[in-house]
Amino acid sequence: MATESFIIKTPCSSANIGPGFDVIGLALSMYLELHVTIDRSKTQSEHPLNCRVTYEGEGEDGGEISLDPQVNLLTRVALYVLRCHDQRSFPCETHVHIKNPIPLGRGLGSSGAAVVAGVMLGKECGGLHHLTPERLFDFCLMIERHPDNVGAALFGGFVGTYLKPLTPEDVARVEIPLSEVLPAPAGGVDTGSKPPSPPHGIGHHIKFPWAPEIKAVAIIPEFEVPTAKAREVLPAQYPRPDVTFNLQRIALLPVALGQSPPDPELIYLAMQDKLHQPYRQTLIPGLTEIVESMTPGTQPGLLGVCLSGAGPTILALATSNFAEIADRIIVRFKDNNIVCNWKVLEPAEGTTVVRA
Numbered sequence: 001m002a003t004e005s006f007i008i009k010t011p012c013s014s015a016n017i018g019p020g021f022d023v024i025g026l027a028l029s030m031y032l033e034l035h036v037t038i039d040r041s042k043t044q045s046e047h048p049l050n051c052r053v054t055y056e057g058e059g060e061d062g063g064e065i066s067l068d069p070q071v072n073l074l075t076r077v078a079l080y081v082l083r084c085h086d087q088r089s090f091p092c093e094t095h096v097h098i099k100n101p102i103p104l105g106r107g108l109g110s111s112g113a114a115v116v117a118g119v120m121l122g123k124e125c126g127g128l129h130h131l132t133p134e135r136l137f138d139f140c141l142m143i144e145r146h147p148d149n150v151g152a153a154l155f156g157g158f159v160g161t162y163l164k165p166l167t168p169e170d171v172a173r174v175e176i177p178l179s180e181v182l183p184a185p186a187g188g189v190d191t192g193s194k195p196p197s198p199p200h201g202i203g204h205h206i207k208f209p210w211a212p213e214i215k216a217v218a219i220i221p222e223f224e225v226p227t228a229k230a231r232e233v234l235p236a237q238y239p240r241p242d243v244t245f246n247l248q249r250i251a252l253l254p255v256a257l258g259q260s261p262p263d264p265e266l267i268y269l270a271m272q273d274k275l276h277q278p279y280r281q282t283l284i285p286g287l288t289e290i291v292e293s294m295t296p297g298t299q300p301g302l303l304g305v306c307l308s309g310a311g312p313t314i315l316a317l318a319t320s321n322f323a324e325i326a327d328r329i330i331v332r333f334k335d336n337n338i339v340c341n342w343k344v345l346e347p348a349e350g351t352t353v354v355r356a
Helices: 073-083 110-125 133-143 147-155 168-172 227-232 240-258 264-270 287-293 322-334
Strands: 003-016 020-039 051-057 094-100 158-163 203-208 215-221 302-307 314-318 340-345 352-355
Touching: 003 110, 003 147, 020 110, 020 147, 020 215, 020 240, 020 340, 051 073, 073 094, 073 110, 073 133, 094 110, 110 133, 110 147, 133 147, 133 203, 147 158, 147 203, 158 240, 203 240, 215 322, 240 264, 264 302, 287 302, 287 322, 314 322, 322 340
Parallel strands: 051 094
Antiparallel strands: 003 020, 003 352, 020 094, 020 158, 158 203, 215 314, 215 340, 302 314
């Protein structure tokens, strides 16, 4: 067939889950979708890079999402994959319609989902079926250096991740080498060169079990906390007792969340943190009060509360009374004049591709 179509579906994610700073990620059941059609019968396109981008969802009204394939993160990532395999543009005529319900800048892995979906878009558009999920992970980690978010979005479930130490040259490649991928203005002069492919085995992951009774209640405030800003407030060095505190709890957490029936007191203790949440309370009014006041002893059904990623979303793990838990946290935010909405989410499968 000259025309083909497929849908890429990538889940959002929550990183850290308390003590698992930059290590643990959880894929959750809210999905970024790319609805893609390609008309390979065409030989010319009026669109840049042969690609037309349309969008609906979060950030649509505020003009936060560029529809220029030379600027949009998803298509830039896809083009990186394509050009690493000697394909300079998208096939004629490619249309990528993005449906995105994931809030931007709220700690639910919106950028991680975009990177994973973009890498998969490059694979599918380029017919690069030899690229395994592990190799796609390498491409993701050259763009988004947080393996917890992209690992969860790519592989799904509850995952532990780590990065292999890179050479100084690889460390310097913080993002897509734009000068070799995109023309001006996004990346400077298009050299026409083939971008350097990522090293093999940059990151690794393992899936942990997850008790089926446990759901995630996401309380989403209506303001953004950019990841870069959330990292700026973290110290360059930590006291040894704080590091030991987190190590003790992260050793317990994956086991505790995999046990059925769940043990509320064990999970509550295992979700405590001293490496990132105390420092980010200045960016998220009410955070400390919420984390300290919500316990299994004071709220039936609750297992534990933590900041989702860099925030400001609060993630409450629970087995019941989801609306009551959400309402109690929303009231705390309301005391600081912050409006929220909330969702009950479940662990999700990783990125999938469905062909029509």
